[in-house]
Amino acid sequence: MSELLELAKQACREALKHGAELVDVQTSAERSISINVEKNGIHDAKENDSASVSVRSIIKGATGFSNSSGFDLNGVLETARRSAAAAKLAQPDPDFVTLPAPASWQEVPGLYDTGVANLSAADLIRLFAAEIDAAREVCPDVMVQGGSQLSISEQALVNSLGIEVARRSTNVGIWVFCIVRRGDNVGSFYDFDCARIKSDFAPKGIGVKACREAVAFLDSRKTKSATLPVILGPLATRGLLWGICYSAGAENIQRKRSYLVGKRGQRIGSGLLTLRDDGLIPQGMASGAWDGEGAVRKRVTVVEEGVLANHLHGSYTANKAHEENTGHGNRWGGVGPTNVVPSLGRTTAAEIIADTPEGIYVNVGSLMPHPVTGDISATVDFGYKIENGKLAYPLKNTMLGTTVFDLLNNLDAISSDYREEPGMIMPTIRIQSVKIAGAE
């Protein structure tokens, strides 16, 4: 870590020496191990080592980036000089004010774990093999694909205003994809587990879950076009809610390319919806005490009881708007969400389904609204027809179409129970009156 910080400081000084007014430098080193599974066995295992430096020089708001691989000092200094030279050529941006200044922060616990760092390829293979074997007990002719990966990374960030921060992090994940064939009749499904620390990593059982779902997706059917309630399962909900927070990023708002432009303080959906962005959740997959520019992260309520409450900011957008930097920026001027946490309702997912005489249940579907228009036109990748309050049969070739505001206003239930992965709370939600396009 000290080597990464020292290199970053040297690069920072070099860029300043060559004319940059403001500089930040990120140095990163990562080691990753991954396995790839094909037809119930390991196809390959691999190990990657990477090392990179990225320098941002700013002159009157004009930005020059340069990045390079490796930590050779001459190469790092050359990268810094190229960055300063690029900033001299770029055009000034009068909206740029300054980079973040040093501030006190507290490390988020649980982002690095020696238990994960000490895992080997053999460990990942052993864990995955157990899931293959378990899936084959459920269905002997299942084909299991997928993979697993762990990474151990170190990152230092230095800027010319005095920020000098560094962190280590670990993460590990496994994803299992099961395919069951009966001639041309095919069922498939996937599941995953991910974690920052070993004690949160509990992949046992995901092979069985994915396999059972794959079997359940045999005999999928087409359905008729209709206007029906749609229930989004945890995985489908996550993509939708993340997309709403993304569009609340101030970069998208200030550049006028978000459907949420001009909506702050206004009702955008049902009073049931409250969304918080919390990048400080211990062990969270998207957690970190500081953002991509070294600014301290803050918890932000993005939507409160259906009202768009706040924008997410990085330093550029916060300074431009004369608002507080929420610590959601990156070094390219962009802004993005971290861990998105919705408030929960009072009925369970099972009760919501039971309370729906006819509808569509979406396990997986790309329901993220178009970030500019807010329109949604998506395939039900994995889903069921609901009849008489029960999942009646799996669907194929079914789509849904709506707009983000219709969807949020027609949201009438959020479950009290949820799927949780570190930092991710994923409930089930119901939306009334969605256009369903079916192939029957």
Next chain:
Amino acid sequence: MKQMLEQLRDKARRRGVQFMDVRLFETDRTSISVQDRRADKISQGRSTAAGVRVLNEGAWGFASSEVTDAASLDRCLEAALGMAAASRVKLGEPGVVCAVQPVVDTVRAVVERPPQALSLQEKMQRVLAYEQAGIGCAGGKLCNTMVGYNDAWTRETVCNTAGTFVEQEVIRTSLGTAMTAADGDVRQMAHEHFSELAGVELLDRITPAEFTEKAARRAVALLTARRAPSGKFPIVVHPSIAGLLVHEALGHNAEADLVFSGESIIAGKLGTQIASPHVTIIDDATMPKLNGSYRYDSEGTPGAKRTIIEQGVLKGYMHSLETAARFGVAPNGSGRAMDAHCLPVVRMSNTYFTPGKLTFEELLKDIDLGIYMEGGHWGYVFCERGQYTCHAGEGWMIRKGQLAEHLRDVSFSGMTLETLLNIDAVSNELKFLLPGMCGKAGQGMHINAGGPHVRVKEVVVGGQE
């Protein structure tokens, strides 16, 4: 460097591995970002990395590093052997490679004007001029304008135990724009993108009229377009969507690694009629300048023209060295890796429907009520079930054989084998309009795709009306 790679190869041979290759990947990139009348971000990057792959006792292992000296390559070889040993604990089908015809070649990038023929300042002015042209034709309706320029030099060197040593340089230049128009609460965005194996002559050839002005006019026009209807419709797709359709619906299913793994819906169907006789599909890595073209793949196999479907009959798959061995065929140059940190996997290059004899108007005239889709954006497929989704940037209703109301962006979905059989007409032109990146196995890869206008009897359209 050549000597160092060959020494590593010789060490691997002495270790008795079945197969080993080392790939060195060097890049030098420049990008210019223009937004809202300012070229306020310029970026440059250089990287070097090497990846070592071994097949030992039926198991694949791989290791990569961004330190590329001899000691680091030795460490990669040992690490790759260690990874292969770990894999053997739960090996699937033992790994294989086909008999490799060794190739020794050096390929230099041939472009009309290399990136350094224009200074950064000159490139920036050209990009700003593109943006200004777009703004100038939009009648003040644009609320956000973005134009990006990228050029990249890459050199991939492949050395393997079969005796192949290929050094291949590529220069690729790209232009992209996203224009957003607004009128009250209505906001619409339109894109255009160009990417070729070319130098800065791309800037001489691409006119504002076909780039930023086109995107700006479309964004403005979409402000008054209606939302698409929902349901089953006959459709006619523009060549850019035909490219998306051929890539997503069929192309991935014809990648032999997915055929072997059991994911492909066309496994076991070679020689059978899987599409209507109007359908002939080619994947061709040899087309000059196209974004998906290459002389050699990442395994040192020459790129080739591959017939996937001929008049509806499935003729072949795309192969790497490994899948060629599994299927007992010759490799056809489809093993591609994004960079030195990635293993080569089977990928498409430039994939297309071949043209027919009808005109566009003739395709429309038999449709009483349908939709014409244009502006291929993105798509994806679940190969195992053969269910695909394609997204169109805009559309038009077809009423009584004529284009009618303008429609906003919308997705459509279908089942691959049904759609291939439901293609009942193709037009007489051929255009490649999807010069982009395809994602698979965590790797992005340069591709292009295209075709003529294609008519499909029925797909599901996920509109809002």
